[in-house]
Amino acid sequence: MDNKPNLNSIKPAAFAGMMGRRLKAIATSSAAPVRDLYDYPANRLARELHPSKQYLRVAAIEAHSDDMKTYTLVPDKEKGTAALAWFSAGQYLVIALKVGGKACSRPYSISSSPAETLEGRYRLTIKRVADGTVSNHILDTWTVGTSVLASAPMGDFTYEPLRDAKTVVGVAGGSGITPFYAFAKAIAEGEEDFNLTILYGSRTLEDAVFSEEIKALAAACPRLRLVNVLSDVSKKPKDAEKGFITAALIKKYAPENEPYSVFLCGPQAMYNFVDKELEGLGLRRKFIRHELFGEYFHPENDAAYPENVAESFQLTVRIAGKSQTVACPRDTSLLRAMEAAGINAPADCRSGRCGWCHSQLISGEVFVPASVDGRRQADKLYGYIHPCCTFPLSDVVIDVPPLPYK
Amino acid sequence: MNQYDVIVVGAGNGGLVAACSVAKAGYKTLLLEKHNLPGGCATSFVRGRFEFEAALHELCDTSTSPEADSVKKIFERLGVSVPLESEETLFRAVCPGEDGFDVRLRTGYDNFLADMEAAVPGCHDSVKALLDLNNVLDDAQDYMAGGSMNPAVLISKYPDFVRAASSSTDQVMNALGIPKKAQQILATYWGYLGVPTDDLNCLHYLSLLAAFVNSAPTMPRHRSHELSLDLVRVFQENGGEIRYNSEVTRFLYDKGACVGVAAGGDVFYAKKIVSNIIPNNVFNRSPADAVGKRDRKLANARELGMTFITFYIGLDAPMEELGIDDYSVFIMNDPDNRKQYNHRLDFGMYVVNCLNKVLPNASPEGTSMLFFTLPIMPGDLPEDLTAQTYKKFKNEFAEKYIRDYERVMGVQIMDHIEELVIATPVTFARYLATPDGCIYGYSNARWDSVVARTVAEPMELRIPNLYFCGGHSVRGDGYPSAYITGAMAADKVIKALKEGK
Structure with a gap:
């Protein structure tokens, strides 16, 4: 008699029944097309909270002064945005537009309250800044009716009750x-x-x-x-x-x-x-x-910036297999150099934090100011960068993800 | 220009291994990824001065132990080289109450048995019999790896394999006479597979348990993002081309065979397509007549598998100061895992990991990180959840569980929270684009166990030129399963290409 623990009480023949149950389950199920992804509640809510884009229209403009205006933005239903995405107070929208035919984008804090999205409006308050390409362009050109392309609300400058003081x-x-x-x-x-x-x-x-x-x-x-x-x-x-x-x-x-x-x-x-x-x-x-630090200028003032850096370099940008070489002065971020050359590259926070511009450094030396280096540790080991806060120290080749198509 | 030998759709763990494998075999390969990062779940994110691991609890089958098997072999074959740190304690299982337990189990066959015997005196021999069963399974799997799966041969030559393969984990533990409390402790890993052990296929569970017992669990030094980037390195060094922000929106067919995909406003053609994305999404992006009736019925019959609510917490005090001792703690409110499952939204069972135990420098000096994982099922979120109530729901949920953790473990962390990110199935639906934010695809419950999937594989998902890998595939949940099915899909693709099929 075998006293060792054993499986003898289980009949091996049950194995044969296993496939029968599977075949029956399949045979008795529907042959209709599978359920649409956005028919699932979690996917629907995810899309509602984080639409890939929001098509908006300027509905009203309030001028606080010549240099500061508040724009009321409403959903552009004709272009496919039926309702505005909800947000947490403190978040921003990234506005994408073209200035002089060149694509660029900037983050702007939402100055309206979350409850106002239910009434169909966001408000952005924009101030003129010296050399502020995008802000100044908005102040000079947006009128009632202007179409505006915005991101979903983003950013983590929000109040978190389990983290922050009362x-x-x-x-x-x-x-x-x-x-x-x-x-x-x-x-x-x-x-x-x-x-x-x-x-x-x-x-x-x-x-x-x-x-x-x-x-x-x-x-x-x-x-x-x-x-x-x-x-x-x-x-x-x-x-x-x-x-x-x-x-x-x-x-x-x-x-x-x-x-x-x-x-x-x-x-x-x-x-x-x-x-x-x-x-x-x-x-x-x-x-x-x-809140976001904003774009980093004058890397040469950073204590860690190396000596004897040449004035300007060649930046070669590969996007989706196509390559282009542009000039990049040493005090210009790789992102700015791309934008100046008319290259439409991903960029949201422009402060090194959100990671949307995450790109691969193929060759060359770069400088990333430590205070705005929001990369993952492995990114640094494997040569990945955030072009929005990366400056050239030599000729540089980078591979940049294309903007999502849609 | 847009013609490839192989296109891999999705750069998750399975897609990355599949892409690396076919590229290494010399095939012109394109890897398309919808996100701007590789890895799928295998990623990390930065908040303030913390870099949080998004998903990985630990790798198994990777350590230097001679017992380590599949994942280690895949990494070695591909030339994946990432420093891994190992952890000796598999987990601490804490179930407060009279019938409860508080046990730490170590990796290593002898250690594990000694710890089980100490926790439940008299259980040694029956637990040993369970672990030893794994050897029988290995033999049978070697037989099946030869490509044959004759049930009659299996039943006569490998009866215990057949018994384990067609039984629930509880059935086998009962047959072996494992004491009840020992069964409850041994069942702890059910939370990684999302199916309670009265239903969970024993062969599946045993292979997971044995992997942890036989080789120490490990963690990459710089989060699983490092694993993903190393796989991308291997892929690129072998001539592979990866394209981010390029979601495949359509699968293209010719005479019933998959011949290409549309992504990013372009079309790409290949002799073979490997999908790391779940069949449901492939079917929804294919013309109706491309998917066979049986496969459509299969997809409709299947239940979606486990998903999670997770909290990523950065604390402004070191773990020692807070009294946190363990890397991995499973906290249960009932010793019975079916009850844990039934009460999964009400403290049934959750896992809390402190990465600093394995990687002391995982966060800056004077800080530590906690990662809460609550296994839940698709459809568990409140039906009335809206965009407006979502944040409050998340915070209330997190507060409840953090308080419970503090109570059970006798620690105080709430006042030390410097960063807190809460993810739910909505988060996973956003980043993974899986139905209802399921993590691994389909549930391994009832008729859809990994054994049933394996046996049925030759009959299912028969679209010519199209192969699948990932958690939704034959091996079920987990990083190793995704890696292994990626390698399996690549092997099939390479074989077919060599044979000119």
Whole structure:
């Protein structure tokens, strides 16, 4: 007798029945075409949240000044966008257009609230900037009725309740107020659940667009507060601060005995200044969140930039098997060089973060500033780059994914 | 110009291995990928100062152990060379409560048996019998690898193989007299296959269990994105051409045979097409008359397999400081895995991985990362979920499970969350474009076990020139299965091309 554990109690003949069950299951099922992918709820919701493109139209324009306008964008049903994608306050749209026949794109924070998408509108507030090819083009050419090609909402400058403190001190500079306007509305509408005190830096009160609107929201919503911080005034105005957004000022408006998060959105000079100030506050890193840095200029000023780099190089771009060689000055990102040559390459955040421009470096030496190097570790090992924040140090050959066709 | 020997559709794990294999055999190969990255699930993403592994829990069959088999051989044959770090503890299984357990099992035949015996005294011999059954299976599989599958021969020569192949895991464990608690612990990996062990094919489960017992689980040093990029390197070094952002929107046919695809506004032709994408998507992109009635009925009969809710968490404290000791912890609210499955949206069973245990430098100094995996099924998301309620749903779900993890493990992590990304079937539907965001394709439950798939393979999915690989194929779920079916599809393609078919 065999006392070892064994399988003798199982009949091997059951094997034969296995195929019978399969054949029966197949025989009794429908021969109709298989279910459409977007008939499945998860796929439908994924497409609703992240459409590959949104076709929009300018429905209204509000001029805050000659140099700053808010555009109301509505779905262009004729082109196939029936409804706007939902978003989280703080997210942006990437607008793709052509300037002088050359394709380019820029991210713009949505200044409307998520609830407004249900009413069929996004609002983008755009400010004129020196050498701002796209922004200036928009301000000069968009009229009511203009067709606009936009991405789905994207970006992670959002409030996350399991991560962020219950109170956020917002540091806004110039047009960096736009996501905070969306946050403020979302809080007032009950969509977001946190306290927000915005320190809004501008030269004068006249420059501080949306101040009145946000103050009006705050008047009815005790969770909101806006403090103007004015740099170009001779003395401290009533109900506002004079000077810059310093550590002392943040401390003055932050809660005293509880944690708070600091959210920053503004020009690079503001980040550089306020980041230094924040060092003195001893905040944990998790409580400091930045919106996109924006495009990186002047790599030569970076401490890690090598010496004796030539003025300009040849950039060879391969897309879908076709090759083209263009000039790329050393202080120009590979993406900018492609755009200048009329090459339509993928680009969304333009800040090294979103990864949409992910491309393969075939040959050549490049410089990627560490502060905007959002690549995966293996990307660095295997020679993959984000052209939006990569600069040539020699002649360079890259392979760039084509833009998706559709 | 657009004529190739082979076109591979989809650069997931299976597609990458298939593409590398045929390119290495000297065939002009085009690999088309809808995303702008290779790898499919085998990828990673950066948030703040963390780079999160998107999908991989661990590789099996890759270590330096002489027992390591299939995946190691595939990597060696292709010249895939990625530094892998191994982990000695397979998992810790924690089931609170009187009938529960808290067990760590180590890799290695003797260690595993010793740990099982320590956890459930008296179980050693019966558990050993289960592990030893794997040798019988290997012999039978060698026989079948010769291309023959005569049931009569199998039944007479390999009776235990036939028994395991046609039984559920529970049936076999019961027959061997494995004590109940030992069965419950041994069943822990059911969560990787999505089918409770009262239904899960024993041969399938045993091959997974044996792979982990026989060779240490490993992780690539720089997330599975590194594996994907190394496969792309091999592919390109062998003359392969990969095209990203190029979703195949149509499969093209001539006289009933698949002859090409449309992608990115172009058409491409090839003698053979390998699809790493699920047959459902291929059928939907093919003319109705190209797909045989039997294959359509098969696709309609099949149930979609497991999907996940996952949380990727960056913590601003090291694991030691937080009291996290393990790489892989399976937390269960009931020792019975059928009940875990039934309560899968209510703490039934979930896995929490801390990559820093295997790779101390996986995140910056003073930080650590956690990866929560909740196995769920397509259709489990609330029916009333909308774009507007989605984020709240995700956050409430994550909070619930993080609190449960804190309670069960006696740790505190909530206040240390520096980054948090929550993925659901909607996320997987977005990135993988599979029906309802299923990860591996079809469920391995009931009549669609890997054994049934293998036996039926010669009769199914018979579109001329078209081959399939990936989790939806004959080997079922997991990275190794995808790699193996990629290699199998390539072997068939190469054989057919050599024979001029």
